[in-house]
Amino acid sequence: MKDPRELYELSGAPVYGAPALMALSGFMDAGQAAQLGAQHLIDTRPSRIIARFDVDQLVDHRSRRPLVTFDRDHYTDYQPMELVVRVVTDDAGKDFLLFTGPEPDYQWERFCAAVAILMGELGSTLMVQLHGIPWGAPHTRPVGVTAHSSDPSLIADHPSFHDRLQLPSSVEALLEIRLPEAHIRTVGFSVHVPHYLAGGEFPAGSVRLLDCAAHAAELSLAIPDLRSRADEYLREIDQLVAQNPENAEAISQMEAAYDQAVKGREIAAPEEPQAVDESQLPSGDDLAAEFEQFLKDSDKGDGKGKEGGFGLGR
DSSP states (O other), X not given: OOOGGGGEEEOSOOOSSOOEEEEEESSSXXXXXXXXXXXXXXXXXXXXXXXXXXHHHHOOTTTSOOEEEEETTEEEEEEOOOOEEEEEEOTTSOEEEEEEEEOXXXXXXXXXXXXXXXXXXXXXXXXXXEEEEEESOOTTSOOOEXXXXXXXXXXXXSOOOOSSOOOOOOHHHHHHHHGGGGTOEEEEEEEEEEGGGTTSOOHHHHHHXXXXXXXXXXXXXXXXXXXXHHHHHHHHHHHHHHTOHHHHHHHHHHHHHHHHHHHHHHHSOTTSOOOOXXXXXXXXXXXXXXXXXXXXXXXXXXXXXXXXXXXXXX
16 A cells, blocks of 8 residues: 555644544435535634645546536636545634545545544544435434444444445445544444435434534534524425425325334334334335426526525435
């Protein structure tokens, strides 16, 4: 393996001992929950970039092409992808690290080694990873989360929704395996995004993720604007569902199935948790298609739709 230190460059005054949050785009972020939450932190709090990773070595630009502007007869405003580490300050004045950018396509082991070395240089001993995953749950129920960690004490308050399964990996999953080898604790939160809303922004998922991250990393993260945005989004979805009896019936069936599954978990022995059986929940494909068509019609009419906060089908 080539020297992992060559994958990143530190700049500016570093901090020492700060916990780290990671919200990468790519393989796993339904509802853009992690990205939306990370961007909210960047937009609303003091922050500065202290490290940049070499995306030319890590990212396949042909699969995720950066944007460029064509202005009449020439190209301009090339927007390169960035995989960076910021120092962000919470509401109590405590600093934390925030990793954002595209999930690497190449050199996963080297990237994980680089993250471990970088965190070691900065004295950071905790990595909190944030994701969104599609879930067979209606938007009318509390937003759930699947927690996973190298340290069971970090997720003692979270129920288990799965037993043992194999699934396609991600660089975040590999980090959860490799970082503890460097004596860095890891904890991940995968928020449950209703599968019929997974294609756009789901701010309620972002709120849940940031609440979990704040608790795990002992941060003060008041996010009233994001909470208001999430509440408004859910109200708009409720109004949209109410306009179509078939949509309302589909949501009602999902609620009944979800409530039954939750009841089953509550009466099970603590050592034998029961996961929600998503196969018993109605498919959200037709509902999602109807939502998407509604947004297209709205864009032609009163200007709601994408600008109105739904963010579906983007």
